[in-house]
Amino acid sequence: MTHQTQSQHTFDSERVRADFPILGRTARGKRLAYLDSAASTQKPQQVIDAINSFYSESNANVHRGVYELSERSTELYDQARGTIARLINAPDKRQCIFVRNTTEAINLVANSWGRENLKAGDTIVLTMLEHHSNIVPWQVIAQQVGAKIEYVDIDDAGRLRMDQLRELLASGSVKVVATTQVSNTLGTITPLKEITSLAHDAGAIVVADAAQSVPHMQVDVQDLDVDFLAFSGHKMVGPMGIGVLYGKRDLLEAMPPYQTGGSMIREVHLDHTTWADLPEKFEAGTPSVADAVGIAVAADYLSEIGFASIREHEITLTNYALGQLREIPGMTLFGPDGEDRAGVVSFVIDGAHPHDIASILDGEGVAVRAGHHCAQPLMRRLDVTATARASFYIYNTEEDVDQLVSAVETVNSIFGRRAS
Amino acid sequence: MADLYRENILEHYQNPSNFGTIDAPDITYEDTNPLCGDRIRIDLRIADGKIAEIKFSGRGCAISQASASILTELVDGEDLDAVRELSAQDILDELAIPISPARVKCALLGLKVLKAGAYGITDWPETE
Ligand SMILES: Cc1ncc(COP(=O)(O)O)c(C=O)c1O
Numbered sequence: 291m292t293h294q295t296q297s298q299h300t301f302d303s304e305r306v307r308a309d310f311p312i313l314g315r316t317a318r319g320k321r322l323a324y325l326d327s328a329a330s331t332q333k334p335q336q337v338i339d340a341i342n343s344f345y346s347e348s349n350a351n352v353h354r355g356v357y358e359l360s361e362r363s364t365e366l367y368d369q370a371r372g373t374i375a376r377l378i379n380a381p382d383k384r385q386c387i388f389v390r391n392t393t394e395a396i397n398l399v400a401n402s403w404g405r406e407n408l409k410a411g412d413t414i415v416l417t418m419l420e421h422h423s424n425i426v427p428w429q430v431i432a433q434q435v436g437a438k439i440e441y442v443d444i445d446d447a448g449r450l451r452m453d454q455l456r457e458l459l460a461s462g463s464v465k466v467v468a469t470t471q472v473s474n475t476l477g478t479i480t481p482l483k484e485i486t487s488l489a490h491d492a493g494a495i496v497v498a499d500a501a502q503s504v505p506h507m508q509v510d511v512q513d514l515d516v517d518f519l520a521f522s523g524h525k526m527v528g529p530m531g532i533g534v535l536y537g538k539r540d541l542l543e544a545m546p547p548y549q550t551g552g553s554m555i556r557e558v559h560l561d562h563t564t565w566a567d568l569p570e571k572f573e574a575g576t577p578s579v580a581d582a583v584g585i586a587v588a589a590d591y592l593s594e595i596g597f598a599s600i601r602e603h604e605i606t607l608t609n610y611a612l613g614q615l616r617e618i619p620g621m622t623l624f625g626p627d628g629e630d631r632a633g634v635v636s637f638v639i640d641g642a643h644p645h646d647i648a649s650i651l652d653g654e655g656v657a658v659r660a661g662h663h664c665a666q667p668l669m670r671r672l673d674v675t676a677t678a679r680a681s682f683y684i685y686n687t688e689e690d691v692d693q694l695v696s697a698v699e700t701v702n703s704i705f706g707r708r709a710s
Numbered sequence: 711m712a713d714l715y716r717e718n719i720l721e722h723y724q725n726p727s728n729f730g731t732i733d734a735p736d737i738t739y740e741d742t743n744p745l746c747g748d749r750i751r752i753d754l755r756i757a758d759g760k761i762a763e764i765k766f767s768g769r770g771c772a773i774s775q776a777s778a779s780i781l782t783e784l785v786d787g788e789d790l791d792a793v794r795e796l797s798a799q800d801i802l803d804e805l806a807i808p809i810s811p812a813r814v815k816c817a818l819l820g821l822k823v824l825k826a827g828a829y830g831i832t833d834w835p836e837t838e
Contacts, residue, residue, distance in 0.1 A: 641724075643771035645746045649714055649813065661746055675747040675769070704715045705772075 301603040306595070307685045309334035320655025323690040328474050328502060328634055328681035329659055330524045333588075337528060340587040344580040352579055353553060353570075367579045370586035371569070377589040378519065379510040380536050384568040387535040387542075388582055392501040393423040395520030395535035396468070398548040398572060399497050400427035403518070404466075406546060410436030413463040415494070417442040417450055418671050419473040419480070422664040424499045428468060437465075444671065447626040448476040455485065459492035466495050471509070472502035475663045475679065476625035477608070477634030479503070486515045495541070501525055505683075506604060506632055508597040511536050523581060527684075528588030532581035535572070542568055549574040592684075600684055604633035607682045607691060611635055614695045620706055621698075624677060633682035636663075639698070642705040644676040650704060651678075654697035656690075714807050715772065722776035727783050730765045739827025740768075743815050748774040752782075752823045759790055766823075771816050773809070778820030780804055790828060796821065798835035 307313050310332045315322055324332060344366065350359035352367050368383075375383035389395045408414070414428050418441050432439050440458050443451045450469075458464060467489045471482050486496045495517035503509055504519075505526035511519055518541070523532040537545075547554055547565055554574040556564040565571045592600065612635065615621055620640035625631055639647060648660035660678045662669045669675060680694055732738075732753035740751035748770025755763035764786050766778045784804060785793045801821050802809055809817050818835050825831040 643746075645748075645771040645813070645816065646715070646773070649773075649810075653714070669747075704720070 301595075301599045301684075303603065303685060303687050306334075307687070309336065309591075310685050311335060311338070313685055317655040317657065318653055320653075321689075321693065323654075323656045323686075323693040325680040325682065325686065325690060325694060326657045326659050327505075327525070327683035327686075328679065330530070331505065331527050331683055332685065333527055333529070334591055336591055337584050337587050341529060341580045341584045344583045349580070351576055363579055366583050367577065370579075370582040373586035373589050374534055377509075377593065378504065378534075378536055379512050381512060382539065385536055385539055385542060387537070387569045387572040388577055389520075389533045389535050389572075390531055390578075391522040391524070391533040392499060392520045393427075393533075395518075395533055396424055396497065396499065397427045398535055399518050399520075399537070400431045402545045402548045402572075403495075403541065404428075404431040405435070406544070408432070408435045408437045408465055411463060412437040412465045413458070413461065414439045415442060415455065415458050415464050415467040415469075416440070417469050417480070418444045418668055419448075419450065419470050419476065419478060420468070420665065420667070421470065421474055421499060421501070422666070423501075424468050424470060424497075425667065438463075440464075441667070442469075444476075444478070444668075448473070448478045448624060449626050449630065450478070450480050450485075452481070452484070452488075456488060459488055459494065462492070464489070464492055464494040466497060468497040468499070470499040470502070472500075472506070472632045472634075473625075473665075473668075474502050474634065475636055475665045475668055475677065477632040477636075478626055479507075479630040479632055481630075482516065483514050486517075490515070502632060502634070505592070506597075507601050517541060523585035523588060526585070526588050527591060528585035529581045531578050532585050534585070539568070542572070547571055547574065551575055553577075595684060603684060604682050607686055607688070608633045608635060610688055611680065611682070611691045611694065614691070615698065618695070618698055619702060624672060634679060635681070636677040636679045638674055638677050639701060639706070642701050644678040646705070647678040647698070647701050650701045651694070651697045654693065654700060656680075656694050656697045658694070714809075714813075716807055719772060719776045719805070719807060722779040723772040726766070726775060726779035728765050728779065728786065729767060731767055732763055732765050735765075737827045739823050741819065741823045741826060743770070743774065743819050745815060746771060748816055748819055750774065750778050750819050750823050752778070752820070752827055754827065756790065761785055761788055761790065761793065766820065770819070771813075773805075773813055773816040774819045777801060777805055777817045778823075781820040781824065785824070793824070794829055796825075798837045801835070802837070 350363045352364040371383045497518040500521040504521040519536040524530040551574045624636040644660035735753035736756045737754040750768035
């Protein structure tokens, strides 16, 4: 695998599109403009073929067999873990635990690390940008151990109030800072490296929700010095049903298992059991090997395009979209303007509810999300019940944006003028 | 999609009938559609087993608000027992627009609130 970090040629999104069979279909009889990649991305033929070929040629359970197929399956599973480790520059592939998704990865940390390390009087710091999956697991563990939760607010542009983080850390009671690296609602890219350094100085660990960052930018866990990092395969052109938890080795080794049963044991006696080493300690039961193979092919696919090119492409599309949407009467756009914004555009339009916007866009073949984006505290903070959200990825083009803009104009022609 | 946002729906959305609240209502009930946060409250005044006055308030999408407005027109002055028989299909027929599965709950929130308030039926009205 080549690990490109520099864009070497201009981005050819038409060539990329050709790899994604679903983009050839229509929606409501119109050309499909798929602008909901923040919820889940489409899959290239390479990933679909890899899963298919695993089941046609290599399928067997891992670890337990001495026969050829089981060896083959075990080897593929192991290789997939290596690919994922290279993707995020993990020092050792055993620090990459396969889980179902980001949500499960965070639950694993909150339950296993949290139960062992949090006690009454400790503080858990979250941010106002978090997805429910980086809020609720912490609330549950906080209740169980009697810890307190504090939130870092955002400023009017949607950036984290780093002054508040510093203030909270100064209290000395903070044991963990759990933060998103990219907001799925505002697109804000948080200064994760700075957060990690501040937290470490205060004796706290950092858990990063990288569901929206790993698919879109180069993420280097060693450079960030992050303690735990979670992401999902299905948001990075990989399959649903597989995700990754990266953790620092000493932390993972000191943690008790999250789920128990087969595969994660060393020895089972009638009255006690000893645990397997990393990563098996955290992978109870039969893993989804086909999906591990799929996420590895997805990682290679993205690395081959190069994350610098991906990022550049998304910045271009986002700016192109923002420039046009800003001109539409009644439009309110959310999220920061600048380098620290990913390819996510949340908006509301005066007089039209986001669900009505999404329905009208749907009628024009434009797939966007409307709702609270699993970030209800953020919605309340922004004083809206919901937003409409378009999100961009490697297969999106200016044509998708034009289709979006023209559909949004239709919203105004249905609702806007009548509202006056 | 112009189908979904026909003139009568937009009219009810932007100029709803029976919008507001009743002072000291005999029945009041409020609920939300958790999917999109639509919120509707219905207040009723009952006289001789009939709906003597009905008001709704809330906020949300055009479908939920227009549907509630149409519902209040439909049941105003009617016998409470008769209103009990009102089905999900009756409301969808009354709206007369193609409602996709994703939007059915928006369309039925008003009926759900009315039935919960008047009869304690808190389930979502069934569609066939
Ligand atoms: C920022 C963020 N965190 C967490 C999640 C949860 O991901 P999953 O549903 O794959 O567990 C999402 C996806 O919706 C997300 O956008």
